[in-house]
Amino acid sequence: MNHVLCGLAANAALPSGLVDRLIAVADADIAADLAHRADLSHMQAVALASRVTESAVRLAYEGRLTAADVDPATQPHAALALLDKHSGRPEWARLLAADPVVDRRARLAACSGLPPDVVATLAADPDVRVVAELALWATPDMAAALVGHPHAEVRRAVAANEATPPAVLAALITGEGLPPARWCLVCDREETPFVHHPQCPRPDCDLLPGASCDGSHESTVHETQRMALGNPATPTEAVVSFVDHPSPLLRWALAARPDLPPEVLGRLAADPLPGVRADLAENPAIDDTLIRALAADRDHDVRRRLAHNPHVPLDVLTRLAGAAKIGSTLLPRIAVASPDEAKELAESPNPAARMLLAQRRDLPAEIRDALAADPDAKVVKSIAPHPGLSETRLRAMVDRHGAQVIAKVAANPDATSALLDDLTRHGPSIRKALREVARHRNATAPALLACLADKQARPIAAGHPALPPQVIAELLTDTDWQVAEAAAANPSLPLDVMSALVP
Structure with a gap:
């Protein structure tokens, strides 16, 4: 290359x-x-x-x-x-429907709006991969027509298609009213009964780990049920009985559904699988009682996902913030906090609550400036990239908290050229800050030259248009290909150098 x-x-x-x-x-x-x-x-x-x-x-x-x-x-x-x-053009679809390359026919089957005769041709394709792809994207009528297909893989695709009619999806879950499938991908290739080893040594084998068939195509039937349970078009009444199913994957498929009745949600909250409870925790359908119960869950991921629930009460969210390691993320509940709630959070004695609020980038000036002067470095780090902060306030942050906040200060869109210059000379622990300076629109040539000394900031700085043209040209021969490529893409590269590079 x-x-x-x-x-x-x-x-x-x-x-x-x-x-x-x-x-x-x-x-x-x-x-x-x-x-x-x-x-x-x-x-x-x-x-x-x-x-x-x-x-x-x-x-x-x-x-x-x-x-x-x-x-x-x-x-x-x-x-x-x-x-x-x-x-x-429609004639292209007819030509490609007869293409000898299976992948092209499958790609065609994923296209919507095909002529009816092409759709019929693809539905009768001898390769099940083509028919399954058609089923995955089919219109309601075609999905309903393919639900009785003799190959279980096609039925699995119908179950995943959100355009499939609800009654058809309900039938796929139970199998009632459908003729038994004759084949699946496992018995197509192996003598049954067969269970695919999770560490299959055959390099050309594309069966999923654990895929199995004893004549009933059980792994594909299981996957079909999982697809239908997670399909929002599947009727609620068809899925609720799976809340106590022995398969954890099927129970897991239920947990994110927003249409489950309270009693089903309550049973999922007691599920032994943490993944089920974690998906449930982020489900906007759970009520205040379940939210508070899940806030005490022993699993860290459950608590972390609960923090992302748009309906979590602020008092619960504040407690979670200190223990769930949420990181620098604007949570949905914080994003929609009212002015009064924002004021309450800004004045909270809990720095975790103030840090959550500081992730917003639309705060009123008085709240923004108060958080910028916060005594807690984590709060200041969170608010530092907020637009509108003055150079004086940004410098004060660095003076008080030093290396803890310097990278976030450098990321502030309003950081001045003079401030960025000073940040590059701040001290030894500024590698992240150099990367932010290197991509900042206000970075000057001296600041960018300082950034070139850092291995990770160097390719970013090489593409900055404020870099001197002579330096950009010199970077074209850099031993790091990322630096050389970034320099070649720099719009400040002299025209005569560009011309000389092209054969």
Whole structure:
């Protein structure tokens, strides 16, 4: 891979004439960057697709190619991309439905809005992978038609399709009213009874670990039930009986459903599997009683997920914040806190509560400034990137808390050039700060030169337009390919250097 040419292909300042020259020598890697250019003309897109066929798919998805530009016989993947965007021609779908390559037919089956005759052809495809892909994205009528398919894998796909009619999904859970499936992926390939070993040594085997069939296609039936239980279109009354099912995966599939009655939610809250309780904890359907019970759960992930529940009371959330290691995340409940609640949190004696609030970026100036002067470094670290903080306040943060907050101060969008310059000279423990300075819009050349001394900040700084042009040119030969590529993509790279780089 020529990393310099890849970087140059992504350079927003590259003149159109040099883009043409790059297209003429592009390989797949260079073409991938060229295809993302916002200024690529239609003529250039056609030339690039002709030069590197792999780029045609990206160009088609981004609207750079039209049906008139694509030959489905020689560019089937681009034709499939246009069909997926509803920009292809119906005759292409008929041609691709008979394509000898299974993956192309399966890709076609995932496209919506196909002509009815094409859909019928795909539904009768001899390869179950094609039919299963069709079932996964089928319209309600076609999903209902495929539910009785003799292959269990197709039924599994129908169960995962949210367009499948509710009555059909209910039938898939119990099997009632459906003819027995004749095959599954396991008995297609192995003599039954068979259980696939989790550490299967065969390199060409793509059966899932633990897949099994004793003639009843049990692992696929189980997976079909799991898909249907997690499908929001499946009727509530069809799923509630699984709350005590011996399979933990089936109980787990229930836990995130927002339509479960209170008694079912209560039983899931006592489930022995922590994953079930964790999914339930984030479920907006649980009431205050269950929320408070789950807040005392012995499992850390349950408590952490509960903190992300949009309906968790603030007093519970404050207690969780100190024990659940939530990190620098704006929680849904905090994001919608009312002005009075925000004021209450800002004045809380618990620094964990103030830290949660400090993650918001829309706080009133008086609350923002009060948190900026907080005595707790974790609170200050959380508020430091908040827009609107003055240079004086940002400097005061660094003076009080030093290395604990310096990286977050450097990330503040309003940090001045003078402040960023000073931060690069702060001391030894500023590596994260250098990375933030390197990507900051206000970074100056001296600050960026300081950032180049850090291995992780160096490739970020190499792409900053405020870096001196001579330095950018020197970085093109850097031993770190990421640095060289970033320098080549730097819009401040001199035009004569750009021209000299293109063959």
